[in-house]
Amino acid sequence: MAKGNLPAVLAETLAYEGGWSDHPSDPGGATMKGITLAVFRRYRPGASKEQLRAISADDVERIYRDGYWGPVRGDDLPEGVDLTVFDYGVNSGPSRSAKDLQRVVGATVDGKIGPATIALVKASAPRAVIKAHCARRLGFVQSLAIWNTFGKGWARRIAGIEATSLSWVSTKAQLEADAKQARSTAAAQIGSAAGTGVVGTVDQTNHLSGLPIVLVVAAFVIVAGILAIRIVINNQRAGALANAAKEA
Structure with missing residues (x-):
């Protein structure tokens, strides 16, 4: 993929x-x-929903270039990192994506990607930046009130974008290792969920015996729910990374 190729990056987002x-x-x-x-x-100005629905390809690229690619300095970001930062910006705003990128590389967090941020990004390992940036993106969407409605789809998209971005800067062996690690993490979380449901319940009930049973049950429902979400997320990552490895 040619550096700074917005059409190729945009195709992934679309x-x-x-x-x-x-x-x-x-x-x-x-x-x-x-x-x-x-x-x-x-x-x-004044466009209707019907006109939006019939938007031209030229308008689509122009809007993405002006509103997202330009603000995140897509042409100056390394391959892979450009996709993660761009796609996050499309979903949640360029400033939020930029701030999380700056947090990842240790730049001043102001939401504006300038020369200092670009220099720090280029001095960092792209695979590490991609993973950390996607993790921060996932953490942000999980904090939203509408996570229960859109969360599974958001997590699947982030997993796919992470996998594609990594495929641009990784070897096949690295992608296979990433997929294996995600599968192992999911398996460990499944084990934790099983423990919480059986042995863990006994231990924790003793610890929380002074609380009303309703609160005890609610606590375990919350724990089980959190573990279930993490299992789904890591299984999605494992699947996306495995597919990327096959195509590498």
């Missing part, structure tokens, strides 16, 4: 953005190829 969406629980409202009506109206 594969997840899909087509038309107007979900009542989505705070972004009507969306076509990841572009909200509010954003489209900056380029086409």
